[in-house]
Amino acid sequence: MTGLSTALRRPGTGTVLVVALLVTVAVLLQDRLPGAGDGIVLGSFVVAISLASLLNLATSRGEIASPVASSVLLALALTGPQPDGELVPADGVGVLLTGAAGLAGGAVLRRLTGKGRPSLRSLVAQLVALFVALLLYRVLPLYAGQSALHRYDDWSGERWRTAAAMALAGVVAGVVLVLASLHERRGRRTLPTAVSQIGPIEAALAGATVSTSVAIALGMAPLGVLAIPLMSAPLVMLRLALRQREAVTETRRQTIAALSRLTDVAGYTAAGHAERVAALCLRIGRSMDFSEQQLNDLEDAARLHDIGQVSLRSPIPGGATIDIAPADQRGIADEGARIVRRTEALDSVADIIQAQVVQFRQVQEYGAPVPVGSRIIKVCNAFEDLTGGDPALRDAAIERMTLGIGYEYDPNVLDLLIQVTDPSRRYARPHPEGDSSA
Numbered sequence: 231m232t233g234l235s236t237a238l239r240r241p242g243t244g245t246v247l248v249v250a251l252l253v254t255v256a257v258l259l260q261d262r263l264p265g266a267g268d269g270i271v272l273g274s275f276v277v278a279i280s281l282a283s284l285l286n287l288a289t290s291r292g293e294i295a296s297p298v299a300s301s302v303l304l305a306l307a308l309t310g311p312q313p314d315g316e317l318v319p320a321d322g323v324g325v326l327l328t329g330a331a332g333l334a335g336g337a338v339l340r341r342l343t344g345k346g347r348p349s350l351r352s353l354v355a356q357l358v359a360l361f362v363a364l365l366l367y368r369v370l371p372l373y374a375g376q377s378a379l380h381r382y383d384d385w386s387g388e389r390w391r392t393a394a395a396m397a398l399a400g401v402v403a404g405v406v407l408v409l410a411s412l413h414e415r416r417g418r419r420t421l422p423t424a425v426s427q428i429g430p431i432e433a434a435l436a437g438a439t440v441s442t443s444v445a446i447a448l449g450m451a452p453l454g455v456l457a458i459p460l461m462s463a464p465l466v467m468l469r470l471a472l473r474q475r476e477a478v479t480e481t482r483r484q485t486i487a488a489l490s491r492l493t494d495v496a497g498y499t500a501a502g503h504a505e506r507v508a509a510l511c512l513r514i515g516r517s518m519d520f521s522e523q524q525l526n527d528l529e530d531a532a533r534l535h536d537i538g539q540v541s542l543r544s545p546i547p548g549g550a551t552i553d554i555a556p557a558d559q560r561g562i563a564d565e566g567a568r569i570v571r572r573t574e575a576l577d578s579v580a581d582i583i584q585a586q587v588v589q590f591r592q593v594q595e596y597g598a599p600v601p602v603g604s605r606i607i608k609v610c611n612a613f614e615d616l617t618g619g620d621p622a623l624r625d626a627a628i629e630r631m632t633l634g635i636g637y638e639y640d641p642n643v644l645d646l647l648i649q650v651t652d653p654s655r656r657y658a659r660p661h662p663e664g665d666s667s668a
Contacts, residue, residue: 283336
């Protein structure tokens with residue numbers, strides 16, 4: 231099992247293995263489907279849901295339950311007659327038991343392959359969504375006194391009606407999944423903030439999940455269980471593409487982290503200075519409800535805010551830019567921005583770095599377009615220059631910085647710095663999914 235666990239951790243390998251297993255199982259069972267009874271179809275759904283549960287979407291801010299597993303699960307409730315005309319699953323109890331068995335199998339597989347167990351809240355949400363879809367499509371008499379499933383034969387010449395009924399049931403079930411995911415991933419954010427930041431991606435995934443479940447359900451009549459892997463394949467490939475993108479993002483972040491240590495290694499700044507500044511900036515950014523992208527840019531800019539010092543002929547004593555002339559500060563910021571812009575992919579980060587030395591009075595008196603991220607870095611960098619990471623120097627540093635409030639530093643940012651560094655108040659780091667951005 232160690233070999234399988236290792237293979238499934240490689241980018242793309244787990245996806246390819248799951249697709250291959252789904253297709254193999256479907257093809258092997260397809261020829262035996264006629265007359266084989268409910269067991270073949272129900273078993274196929276259990277296997278498909280279990281295997282698809284391995285395909286969670288992992289992001290830098292946490293993990294999202296597998297949309298592939300959710301689509302197969304909802305398709306179970308929407309499935310009508312099989313190629314031989316038999317209705318499988320035959321009743322609602324069969325649907326719920328099959329869905330629960332698939333989710334349980336997925337939980338076991340995730341544990342065996344080292345992917346961790348899914349949260350109980352996530353599993354309950356998926357079962358509730360399954361029940362909602364089952365209720366709306368199979369049970370409630372919403373269509374001329376009958377359920378949509380019972381009108382399946384009546385709509386044989388207008389199959390779009392069946393698709394519309396499936397879509398309606400799927401959308402309502404999808405709303406359940408979105409609300410549950412928002413609740414689980416919101417962390418310390420307010421609900422409106424969570425909706426604006428997490429809602430769009432959750433809604434998009436829910437839309438893909440619902441459309442795939444409808445496609446599977448409609449495909450069951452002509453294709454049988456082969457419809458499960460064929461119709462879910464695009465969603466599986468989307469997951470692979472998103473995972474590859476996340477790998478690229480992680481590589482970028484590792485590169486930025488390595489660059490941020492360049493000034494430390496070369497002796498231009500105190501050891502760990504950039505990391506401490508970045509950590510402080512993130513705490514203030516979260517307090518200001520920054521979006522995820524804003525937080526990413528803020529963190530990258532904070533890590534690289536002193537990179538311009540590599541152009542100096544000799545290091546600044548202690549690397550503290552707070553005590554050098556404004557013109558020299560400007561030169562370091564401009565050079566740092568030029569270095570970052572050469573990547574051709576971090577222009578927003580370069581803008582934050584370049585504006586970090588602008589005095590706040592320029593914003594107040596002349597309306598200078600200084601990003602909030604730049605003001606945060608200015609405050610956090612000054613604080614770290616004055617304390618060097620020593621909490622005992624906090625009060626003296628804040629006292630000195632307060633003398634420049636409204637002139638040198640943004641009062642709102644300085645107030646937040648005072649709050650997040652207050653030793654009498656334990657700073658609770660938000661859940662990873664509660665991160666926001668600048």
